[in-house]
Amino acid sequence: MQAARRLHLSQPTVSKQLKALEERYRISLFLSRTPPLKLTPAGEALFREANQLFSSVDNVEQILEDDQSDRLLLRLGSDTPPLAARLAHEMKIAFPRLHCQVRIENARDTFELLRSGQCDMAIVTDPPVHPNFQYVPIRxxxxxxxxxxxxxxxxxxxxxxxxxxxxxxxxxxxxxxxxxxxxxxxxxxxxxxxxxxxxxxxxxxxxxxxxxxxxxxxxxxxxxxxxxxxxxxxxxxxxxxxIHYYLISVIDKRHHPMFRRATDIAKAWYAPAAAPELQRQH
Known part of the structure; x- marks a missing residue:
């Protein structure tokens, strides 16, 4: 269901395509069809190769975007305005013609924006764990x-x-x-x-x-x-x-230069919680 949603296809369509692939090459990609799905050795090998292929596609896209960078779009969701503004600012420095769209919602709704594909990455407080997402702790x-x-x-x-x-x-x-x-x-x-x-x-x-x-x-x-x-x-x-803030993005996009840059920025920000002796602020 999650794969179908991310591909903007119906679940029966995805299932039929997987079945057709298995029948054509006479292989099994999954050990069973009941959740949680587990890949066979052939399925794992195909998954690794597909990841490398998608990474190459991302790099090609970035080369094309460098020539047409007015098309480069970052849709960022967050429940923490200061961190969202800071990331948008640093990404704009890294990609000068980047167009940023920032949506501020509560943590639950921000995570749903990412899960449903309505944003490309998100900064969320103590988010739920999802196997398709990469989590980078910020602070x-x-x-x-x-x-x-x-x-x-x-x-x-x-x-x-x-x-x-x-x-x-x-x-x-x-x-x-x-x-x-x-x-x-x-x-x-x-x-x-x-x-x-x-x-x-x-x-x-x-x-x-x-x-x-x-x-x-x-x-x-x-x-x-x-x-x-x-x-x-x-x-x-x-x-x-x-509480803990995380930058979350789709694992499949982690090799794309824009997503790699955002990940590097988030890692550089990481800071532990302030000690109780923190000086007072005005």
Missing amino acids: EDRLMAAFPTDHPAARLPAFDIRGLADESLLMRETWSRTRTAIQRLFTDVDVMPRDIQDLHTRETIREAIALGMGMSFFFSIECAPDPRIVYLPIRTEVPLPA
Whole structure:
């Protein structure tokens, strides 16, 4: 089914073509037809040769695209705007006439865009594992606390999570990875805020913090500089929940120069999670 979807064909059509190939050359490509499918030795040999052939085709395409590079298109999906913008920027430097299309969705919808072929590569937080995709870790990240600059906590070197019981907490939407991490933190340290206000988007929460409506938590990559807000590392006796960002692309495209370049960029970015002692940011 997945192969048929990626080829934009029906499953019966793909099955018939495979059967015709086996009958023509009197070989078996699969040990059985029941999932999970496993290749025979002949199937594995054919798979290796096909991969090399597709790699050569990709290289030929790149040569042609170098002469007609206005046709070079990168469709990038992401659930993390800063990383998406950074990758688009560096890819544009590598391929000056590259045309970028960036779509920002939540992690679940971004992964679906890639799975359904609506984007070429994606930056996704803690994505599901899929055998047809290549995963390149970009970075780890942990939560930081955000306060208005006139809040008493803003003068501290770090925020003691036990102080949350005295705070009004501004929260993201229920399916947000940030909200999930915060709720896990509540459970781990057995503490709850004085009250919770649901404001959904990062932008709305930042404005509400600046107005003094309450405090919130952001992953460090989301801590955009704002003179009205102070971001503090969190002091806690239990490990802070971590998330992991990955660049994902289709394995079959990994030899294409554009995809190789994106992979090299992502590998160069890799950074472990910031330590709790991270200095506060304004």
